Amino acid sequence: MRFDPDHLETLLAITEEGTFEAAARRLHVTPSAVSQRVRALEGAAGRVLVRRTTPVTVTGAGEPLLRLGRQLRLLAAETSAALDGTGTADLPVAVNADSLVSWFRPVLSAVAERGATALRLFVEDQGYSHDLLRRGEVVAAVTDDPRPVQGCVVEPLGSLRYAAAATPALVERHRAGRGVDWSALPMVVFNEKDHLQDDLLAARGASRPPVVHRVPSAADFHEAIRRGLGWGMLLDSQAQPDLAADLAAGLLVRLPGARPVDVPLHWQRWRLDSPVLGLLSDDVRRAATALRRPRPSPAGAGMRSSTS
Template sequence: MLAFQTEQLRTLLAVLEHGTFDAAASALHVTASAVSQRIKAMEQAAGQVLLQRSTPITATAAGTVVHRLARQLRQLEADAAAELGLAGAAQGTLAVVVNADSLATWFMDALALVPRDGSLACEIVREDEHHSVALLRSGEVMAAVTAMAVPVQGCTVVPLGAMEYRAVASAGFMARWFPRGFSAEIFAATPTVQFDRHDTLQNNFFSAVTNTELRGVQHFIPDTIQFAAAVKQGLGWGLMPETHCGDGLRSGDLVELVPGRITRIPLFWQRWKIQSAALDLLTNAVTNAATKALAQSNTTTPRRMSA
């Protein structure tokens, strides 16, 4: 039976978090030689190389599995220390990946529901909802807001609801490009605002309307607030969450390209399948906030699935 020592798992965590054996040794207050010996002992026990000796050091496929184990053990230790009321116990930090639009619209409301007694800390990693589960698989995060409905191995998944988007542009942009009203033919020549090169919202909308691929001028603005500002200032058209375009549509400053056409992106909460009081608290806060903020339907009624 494979059995790693606690100090070995902590050492592997330190190496991956700090990037080098020397930096990990400094954080752990041991020698670099001791760090190297612990990692070698782990690799001998596993019968596989766990770390790529690159700069910074990264986990191999086998190392990713052990990394996740080490992160889970650290969280369980932090939960136990909190329940025992141990003074000076290391505080657990919940690493969570969230897409930018959720972070800019409703996810902070979820964090506001978390107890503020200093017993729980969060580290938010921003990543596109279609790519966030990779961080769950690697063990870098413990939970994710994701578009992936199928649970990652070792995780449970709960539907949250759907983000709703409208394709909009400024009134000036529409007057300049569509003086006689919207048409798919002219649409192909108009500039587009994209979030980043992972963003597929605009591409999918354009393809659905024109049956062709988006190839015109594209501006990349990797910040939700500045993305909205770029659209409002007429740099191009783009899809915006209801909460960010509603006032502009009501005032007439923004105009829908195809009135009434809503793009819905279902979102899901995936988390490690471990008994963690901290993760339970965060999960309850996220699901409660999502129920209030996101569009709900029969297909997104909260229910748990696991893998």
């Protein structure tokens, strides 16, 4: 079974732009030509590949072709760069917000030094990052799942450590003996996918308090806790020095009885002989030395996912 590269590129453009009309503008063809290419690709595959929704999405049958199209695009760019230095490699990568604001940042510097590479970051929850890999929308992802997506290879990176923290004043207002009243202590969550706080509450036999604040930005999440809005799980000092500084200054305290939580991280990437993707993986490995710990805690839970 053979597929026209132009038709595969059209499938990519449709999913990236969201509509047939926007894809046509990007490809410098008419919307009718885009429709014809999609129908020809569906004819070759013998399956419906595209849902004509707004935005356009691919079906399960279309996902392998989306991956193939992106692989061809990457390899073509690398070939052009090798021949005449004109190719730009497109590297869409999924990474969670806490990684992006901490240990992952040296990766950005390394990519910037090489040039000829367009890094497109999808800041997404680890469960959704698997979906992005399966659909072929990203070439690699930072995830907490060691099970490889089909067509991918996976390797451990280390772990992010989180600590439950709040302002001293907030803790004192909700004292219960030597500990705190977890069921009354106001809580801050990153978004609806953030279950770090809930997992800690469950381990202590407590339920969510009446007041739960939502702050979907990594920097503002920390600031909200610093200002006494509620307690939350913050990156510990190994990955992010802000917590150590706040603890030393007395702006925050660790919640009594709450042990740190280690979240294991893994790097998943396509099983593709791509020099550019290989260099990116090397960058990630070097940056991940900041995550090395002797042994992850079994209490690990999901990572925070996206920024506002």
